[in-house]
Amino acid sequence: MKIARIREADERCGWALVDADDGRVQRIRAPFSHWASRLAGDGIDALDLNTASIDLADVQLLAPVDPSARVFGVGLNYLTHLTRLGRKEAPPHTIAYLKPDSALVDPGGVIQYPAVTRQLDYEIELVAVVARRLTDEEDATECLLGYTIGNDVSARDAGKALGSLDLFTQKALDRTAPIGPWIATLDTFGGPGQPERDMTLRINGETRQHDNTRNMIFPLAELLNFVDARVALRPGDLLFTGSTCGVGLEDGRFLRPGDCIEAEIEGIGVLRNSVGPQRILPPRRRNGRLGIP
Structure with missing residues (x-):
């Protein structure tokens, strides 16, 4: 799904099943919730669908994020990316950060x-969407609703x-995190477990990034446990899972x-x-202490 x-058209916002x-x-x-x-x-019966359908062309797709959700990200998760930047071996653990809701950009929207x-810079990333809190399940990915696409646009000269x-x-940064176009539910990926899907990013038609999510240093279950050990994940939360080589840096x-x-x-599709x-x-408002190049 x-x-x-x-x-x-009447400005109502909500969730919808997409065909x-x-x-x-x-x-x-x-x-x-x-x-x-x-x-x-429960499958599709859980959704309580409106019987009438609408043309996809007649609605605006929004970033598939529930208004109550938090957006987390992790880094250092593809070895090819790290080696091209001069790092010779995998790190002992990932790093994590939070994105404010003001950073989100809708599918088709303009990045500021x-x-x-x-x-x-640009960074294609698989984004995990949480359906329920983690408990003591054997595989933490059992807590997921599914996956969407993220572009973790970053200011590379920050902190220089x-x-x-x-x-x-x-x-x-404001309006620098596109997400979408929708969530592909866990059954689309064969259920819980580490996804193994090709991902590609193109700029003006030119392929810049290409890899497969099987090549993560830290698998999805480990990433979820890493974040949840620090900030308990809640239904609706999103997790950017790191990017591969080919970035502008x-x-x-x-x-x-x-x-x-x-x-x-x-x-999933194309964002x-x-x-x-x-x-x-x-x-x-421009001076050296603002850190503006």
Whole structure:
């Protein structure tokens, strides 16, 4: 199944079941908290669907994030990416961070080029969507609703003047985290376990990143347990799971205003976005202490 968050012509927002082949959606009447944890057991009956369907072209796809959810990310998770940046071996554990809801960008939406960077980078990532809290299950991925696509757009020059990592500037910038176009439920991936799906990112039609999620250093179950040991995951939470090689940091080809980005993951679909003009701060608000290049 594919489940999207949509905005209808009358401005109502909610969840819907997507039939991408027929180009139709059916609105889910119950709130996320009522059906997400039941979907694995009850299937489509858990959704309480509106009997009438709507043309997919007549609704706006929104980032498939419940309003109460948090968005987490992890890094250092593909060895090819690390070795191209000069690291010779896998790290002992991942690193994690939080993204504010103001960072999210809808499918088809415009990525804001922030004022505080000259090195805006792209990173395709598989994003896990949590359906219920973790308990003592053998495989932590049993807690998932499914997966969507994320583009973890990052300010690579953040923290250079400090000589240290500045994850707030790098990962939390307004309108820099496209997510979508919908959630492919766990059954689409054969149930719980480590996903093994090809992922590709293209800029203006040119392939920049290509890999398979089987190549993660830290598998999904380990990532979920890592985050949950620090911040207990809740239904609706999202987890960006790291990106592979081919990013702009490796060859200096960073994003530019006007670029069109397509992030594609096998079994989910294609997330398309464009890059808008760079945000300009008024002269009085620009100085060295703001960390603006």
